[in-house]
Amino acid sequence: MSKPKIAFYWAGSCGGCEVAVVDLGEKIYDVVDAFDIVFWPVAIDTKYDDIRNLEDGEIEVCFFNGCIRNEENEEIARLLRQKSKVMIAFGSCSHLGGIPGLGNLSSRDETLDYVYRKTPVSGNEGGTMPCTTCVKDGNTIDLPALRTEVSALNDVVDVDYYIPGCPPPLPVIEGAVAALMNGELPRKGAVLSTEKTVCDECDKEKRKKMVGKARRIYDDDVDPSRCLLEQGIPCMGPATRGGCEAACPSANMPCTGCMGPPPASQEQGSRMVTAITSLIGVENEREATAEEVAEALASLRDPVGFFYMYSLPTSFLKRRYNDE
Amino acid sequence: MTEESFEPKIVGFLCNWCSYAGADLAGTSRTKYKPNVRVIRVMCSGRVDPLFVLKAFEKGADGVLIAGCHPGDCHYMSGNYKTRRRMELMRRMLEQFGINPERLRLEWVSAAEGARFAHVVNDMTEKIRELGPSPINGGATDE
Numbered sequence A: 001m002s003k004p005k006i007a008f009y010w011a012g013s014c015g016g017c018e019v020a021v022v023d024l025g026e027k028i029y030d031v032v033d034a035f036d037i038v039f040w041p042v043a044i045d046t047k048y049d050d051i052r053n054l055e056d057g058e059i060e061v062c063f064f065n066g067c068i069r070n071e072e073n074e075e076i077a078r079l080l081r082q083k084s085k086v087m088i089a090f091g092s093c094s095h096l097g098g099i100p101g102l103g104n105l106s107s108r109d110e111t112l113d114y115v116y117r118k119t120p121v122s123g124n125e126g127g128t129m130p131c132t133t134c135v136k137d138g139n140t141i142d143l144p145a146l147r148t149e150v151s152a153l154n155d156v157v158d159v160d161y162y163i164p165g166c167p168p169p170l171p172v173i174e175g176a177v178a179a180l181m182n183g184e185l186p187r188k189g190a191v192l193s194t195e196k197t198v199c200d201e202c203d204k205e206k207r208k209k210m211v212g213k214a215r216r217i218y219d220d221d222v223d224p225s226r227c228l229l230e231q232g233i234p235c236m237g238p239a240t241r242g243g244c245e246a247a248c249p250s251a252n253m254p255c256t257g258c259m260g261p262p263p264a265s266q267e268q269g270s271r272m273v274t275a276i277t278s279l280i281g282v283e284n285e286r287e288a289t290a291e292e293v294a295e296a297l298a299s300l301r302d303p304v305g306f307f308y309m310y311s312l313p314t315s316f317l318k319r320r321y322n323d324e
Numbered sequence B: 001m002t003e004e005s006f007e008p009k010i011v012g013f014l015c016n017w018c019s020y021a022g023a024d025l026a027g028t029s030r031t032k033y034k035p036n037v038r039v040i041r042v043m044c045s046g047r048v049d050p051l052f053v054l055k056a057f058e059k060g061a062d063g064v065l066i067a068g069c070h071p072g073d074c075h076y077m078s079g080n081y082k083t084r085r086r087m088e089l090m091r092r093m094l095e096q097f098g099i100n101p102e103r104l105r106l107e108w109v110s111a112a113e114g115a116r117f118a119h120v121v122n123d124m125t126e127k128i129r130e131l132g133p134s135p136i137n138g139g140a141t142d143e
Helices: A018-022 A026-032 A048-052 A071-081 A090-094 A099-105 A108-118 A170-181 A266-278 A290-298 A303-307 B019-028 B050-058 B079-096 B113-129
Strands: A003-010 A037-039 A061-067 A068-070 A084-090 A133-136 A139-142 A146-151 A159-161 B010-015 B037-042 B065-070 B104-108
Touching: A003 A071, A003 B010, A018 A061, A018 A170, A037 A048, A048 A071, A061 A071, A061 A090, A068 A139, A068 A290, A071 A084, A071 A146, A084 A090, A084 A133, A090 A099, A090 A159, A090 A170, A090 B019, A099 A146, A099 A303, A108 A146, A133 B079, A266 B050, A290 B079, A303 B079, B010 B019, B019 B037, B019 B065, B019 B113, B037 B113, B050 B065, B050 B079, B065 B079, B065 B113, B079 B104, B104 B113
Parallel strands: A003 A037, A003 A061, A061 A084, A084 A159, B010 B037, B010 B065, B065 B104
Antiparallel strands: A068 A146, A133 A139
């Protein structure tokens, strides 16, 4: 009897998720023993046609990482969905839109213009811009077009499970792979990680102390044994699902929110507004004027970019608007 | 939608102790004011989760009004201070999202200020009318 088939794919991503799979180390042999890898562009030589030639649902599980940034990403997502029984969004980009999702704060034209014309290192004197069709020596080459906005995987296809993280932490991947191999997967649509927040897993001391202003991690006097947020350092811990064992705060870096919103919360930004405003700007608030409150909160730089670093395309507002 | 036919849809979160009573006073005093605010009574302006604001905009509101007790008068001591901090941050975030921050308004209306409530509603309705329909989700639907 042939082994069940699995596939890995990367769409709009950096490749970190692929490294996370390789990080399984020797455990990957267990996966290879149990499954037949039919498609993994980063590691084995397979073509899109190999997938097109499969029967519908012939792939047992597809691990899909990366956001949907261009038409090719979308096309392959639909193809793999059709050919797979279980579709798993692997990593922040496919789960929530990921860091590329911040591209939704600019229009497609602004992005292309900046990248190809305005960066100090563009070196594009002729002003060449990417196009979707190119004719060279009588041959026509088609390239996928950039979509107007970045989407998470479940915006274009039905997704069965999510493995969160940027990249997903090893214990989370191992847990998911074990559940898969033992046939113990939970209800459809589940995020395969803990129900707790990063704060629950973080062992820094919390004193429920307020601060006047936000600070940056490189400011001096940061006490590594105490909660970073309570020292005025923006940390996404309260608005982020755990499973990473608070990896970043343990290394004295604030959490940036890659595991996405915790189960009780629908999106990270609004939850973080509540969390951070219960700490920052509280000092002497009774005497403060509205302007002074605004000034204290202005110490918090780029709230949208920070609160939605990984989840903008799946947040309530999703992108930038043009409100004249 | 033409400018004349555009009626702003505003979701108003009013605190039970001051602003809702203020709106009630405006009503019992027979004060005329614009019918554009859909009122939701909350126990305290501090009960307004930033998520409610985003959800209102996502569902097609052209503006969101939050009204609570004046600073120092909160029935629960500090709820309105919380709201002040949250909504200040929310306004900055709306700006980053390219949404005019005037669409989110925080006002203090006491139980005795029926006339002020009417003024706030009229003023906000006219401001939003000038701004036009919300750009989110193609503006308000007629539900």
